[in-house]
Amino acid sequence: MISPRYWLLLCLLLSLNAHSRGTGDMGVLIERGSSSLQIIETSGNTSVNRVVGLGDLSHASVVYSRDARFAYVFGRDGGLSKVDILSAELTARTMQSGNSIGGAISQDGRLVAVSNYSPGGVKVFDADTLKLVADIPATFGADQQRSKVVGLVDAPGQKFVFALWDAGEIWVLDMTDQSSPGIEKYRDIGRNPYDALITPDGRYYIVGLFGEDGMALLDLWNPSSGVKRILPDYGKGEKKLPVYKMPHLEGWAVAGDLAFVPAVGRHEVLVINMRTWQQAGRIKVHGQPIFVMARPDGRQVWVNFALPDNDTIQIIDTQKLAVIQQLKPGKGVLHMEFEPRGEEVWLSVRDEDRVEIYDTRTFKRTATIPAIKPSGIFLTARAHRIGL
Amino acid sequence: MIRSIWSVLFRIETALVLGLMLSASLHAGEGISASRQQDLRNLLIQDCGSCHGLRMKGGLGPALLPSMLRDKPAEYLSAIILDGRPGTAMPAWRPLISPAEARWLASLLLQGELQ
Numbered sequence: 001m002i003s004p005r006y007w008l009l010l011c012l013l014l015s016l017n018a019h020s021r022g023t024g025d026m027g028v029l030i031e032r033g034s035s036s037l038q039i040i041e042t043s044g045n046t047s048v049n050r051v052v053g054l055g056d057l058s059h060a061s062v063v064y065s066r067d068a069r070f071a072y073v074f075g076r077d078g079g080l081s082k083v084d085i086l087s088a089e090l091t092a093r094t095m096q097s098g099n100s101i102g103g104a105i106s107q108d109g110r111l112v113a114v115s116n117y118s119p120g121g122v123k124v125f126d127a128d129t130l131k132l133v134a135d136i137p138a139t140f141g142a143d144q145q146r147s148k149v150v151g152l153v154d155a156p157g158q159k160f161v162f163a164l165w166d167a168g169e170i171w172v173l174d175m176t177d178q179s180s181p182g183i184e185k186y187r188d189i190g191r192n193p194y195d196a197l198i199t200p201d202g203r204y205y206i207v208g209l210f211g212e213d214g215m216a217l218l219d220l221w222n223p224s225s226g227v228k229r230i231l232p233d234y235g236k237g238e239k240k241l242p243v244y245k246m247p248h249l250e251g252w253a254v255a256g257d258l259a260f261v262p263a264v265g266r267h268e269v270l271v272i273n274m275r276t277w278q279q280a281g282r283i284k285v286h287g288q289p290i291f292v293m294a295r296p297d298g299r300q301v302w303v304n305f306a307l308p309d310n311d312t313i314q315i316i317d318t319q320k321l322a323v324i325q326q327l328k329p330g331k332g333v334l335h336m337e338f339e340p341r342g343e344e345v346w347l348s349v350r351d352e353d354r355v356e357i358y359d360t361r362t363f364k365r366t367a368t369i370p371a372i373k374p375s376g377i378f379l380t381a382r383a384h385r386i387g388l
Numbered sequence: 389m390i391r392s393i394w395s396v397l398f399r400i401e402t403a404l405v406l407g408l409m410l411s412a413s414l415h416a417g418e419g420i421s422a423s424r425q426q427d428l429r430n431l432l433i434q435d436c437g438s439c440h441g442l443r444m445k446g447g448l449g450p451a452l453l454p455s456m457l458r459d460k461p462a463e464y465l466s467a468i469i470l471d472g473r474p475g476t477a478m479p480a481w482r483p484l485i486s487p488a489e490a491r492w493l494a495s496l497l498l499q500g501e502l503q
Contacts, residue, residue, distance in 0.1 A: 058442040076441055099446055242479035245438055308484055
C-alpha cells in the first residue's frame with residue numbers, strides 16, 4: 001500500500017519535472033493563417049508545441065515577461081493574450097480594443113501597454129492579470145479627434161513612448177505613479193509617423209515618417225531640447241516608388257557608430273552616423289526594404305523586402321557598406337529573428353508555409369519548420385532588452 | 389434582303405450576348421487562370437490584409453467589409469486598387485495587377501468572399 005504522502009511527493013516531482021527546463025533558448029512564431037503560435041527552441045531548432053485561439057494575427061507582435069516564461073501576444077483584432085510557453089497554455093486573454101498594432105512591457109515588468117488604431121490610443125494592463133490600469137486616448141486637434149497609435153516602445157524610468165499617425169505627434173507616458181500617469185507631448189514632428197524604434201540604451205527614440213522625407217528624433221536624456229528632424233533631404237526630388245508594405249523600424253540595426261534604416265519609397269537602405277545624425281551612406285538594394293536588422297554582433301545587416309520582391313533576402317557587410325550576399329528563401333519572407341549570439345537566423349516564408357533557419361556565416365540552410373502562414377518570430381532574449 | 393437584315397441583326401444579337409457573357413465571366417474571374425486566382429486571393433488576404441486586416445476589418449487602412457462598401461461601385465474600387473489614393477498609404481497596384489484582376493478583387497470584396 002502506497003501512502004498518500006508518497007503520492008503527494010510523486011505528484012510534486014512530476015509537476016516540477018514537467019517544467020524543468022529554462023526558457024532562454026525558446027521563442028514563439030506567429031501563424032497568422034490559423035490564429036495560432038508555435039513554441040520553438042533554438043538548441044535543436046525544433047517546434048515544441050502549438051497554442052491556438054489567438055484571433056486575427058495579421059501584424060501580431062510579442063513581448064516577454066522578465067522571467068521569459070510568458071509571451072504577451074498583441075493581435076490585430078485588439079486581442080491581448082498571455083501564453084505560458086512552458087506549459088503551452090493560454091493563461092489570460094482580453095479583447096481590449098477593436099483594432100491594435102503592437103505593444104510593450106514596462107521596465108519593471110509589471111505593466112503591458114498596447115497601441116491601438118481603433119479607438120486610437122494606448123491601454124496599459126497589469127502584466128499578471130491583464131486588468132486595465134490606464135486608458136490613454138490619443139486625442140488631438142480642436143475637435144479632439146483620435147489618432148491611430150504606432151511605434152510603442154518601453155523606455156527607462158517606467159516610461160512608454162509612442163507616435164500618433166494622424167496627428168504627427170510623439171507622446172511620452174510616465175507610469176511611475178499608476179494612478180496618475182504623466183504625459184509629455186511633442187507636436188508637429190512630421191506627417192504620418194509610421195513606426196519608431198528606441199536605441200538599445202533607451203536614449204534615442206526615432207520615428208519614421210511616411211508623409212514626408214526624413215525621421216524625427218527625440219533624445220530622452222534631454223527631452224527639453226525637443227524633437228529634431230534628421231535625414232531631412234534624403235532622396236529629395238526623386239520620384240517615390242509605390243510602397244506595398246509599410247517598413248518596420250523595430251529592431252534597431254546598429255554597427256559601431258552607424259545605424260541602418262529602410263528608405264521609404266526607394267530601393268535603398270540608409271546609413272546614419274549616430275554621433276552627428278547625418279547621413280553616412282545609401283546602399284542600393286533589391287526592393288523596398290521592410291526589416292533592416294543587424295546580426296547581434298553588428299557585422300552583418302539582413303534586409304527583406306515588400307512585394308513584388310518579398311522572396312529575397314540581402315545581406316549587407318557593415319564594414320564594406322555593400323551587399324555581399326543574396327538569398328531566395330521562398331515566396332513571402334516576412335520576418336527575421338537572430339538567435340541571441342547571431343550564429344543562426346530564423347526566417348518566416350509565409351506563402352510557402354514554412355520557417356527556415358540559416359547559418360549566418362555560411363548562408364546555408366540548417367533547418368526547416370512547417371508553419372501555417374508564418375509571420376513574426378520572437379525569441380525570449382527579447383525579455384531583457386530595452387525597447388523590445 | 390430581309391433575310392440578310394435578319395442575319396445581321398442575329399449577328400449583332402450574338403455579339404451582344406457573347407459580350408455580356410464575357411463581362412460576366414470576367415466578374416466571376418473566369419478570364420483569370422485558377423492558379424492566378426489562388427495567388428490573388430492569397431494577396432488579398434495576406435498582403436492587402438497587412439493594412440486592412442486579415443478579415444478586412446481595417447488597420448492602418450480602412451475596413452473593407454461588404455457592409456461598408458455598399459455604396460461603392462466595383463469600378464470605383466478597382467480604380468483605387470489600380471491607381472492608389474495619393475496622399476495616403478494606399479499604393480497603386482497597377483504594376484502588379486491587371487485591370488481585369490482588380491475588377492475581380494473588387495467583386496470579391498463586395499461579396500465578402502475572401503476564403
